[in-house]
Amino acid sequence: xxxxxxxxxxxxxxxxxxxxxxxxxxxxxxxxxxxxxxxxxxxxxxxxxxxxxxxxxxxxxxxxxxxxxxxxxxxxxxxxx
Numbered sequence: 001x002x003x004x005x006x007x008x009x010x011x012x013x014x015x016x017x018x019x020x021x022x023x024x025x026x027x028x029x030x031x032x033x034x035x036x037x038x039x040x041x042x043x044x045x046x047x048x049x050x051x052x053x054x055x056x057x058x059x060x061x062x063x064x065x066x067x068x069x070x071x072x073x074x075x076x077x078x079x080x081x
Contacts, residue, residue: 002029002033002034002037003029004037006027006028006029006034007028007029007033007034007037007038009028010024010028010029010034011034011038011041013025013028014034014038021034021035
């Protein structure tokens with residue numbers, strides 16, 4: 001059985017360092033198992049819920065001003081390729 005705390009630490013380590021799942025240190029558990037649990041959490045919307053909660057918290061504490069928001073289109077596809 002996987003320890004969710006170790007899995008989460010492994011996911012954060014992977015995201016912060018940019019290493020491949022294959023290179024994940026063994027202290028986080030079996031690489032394939034950590035990746036599988038990450039995929040399960042993504043499919044279940046866990047990270048979307050965390051992000052939404054953070055936005056709600058931040059908005060209550062500081063307020064989110066949308067007048068000066070801009071979208072970065074460098075990650076979107078061009079209409080004609």
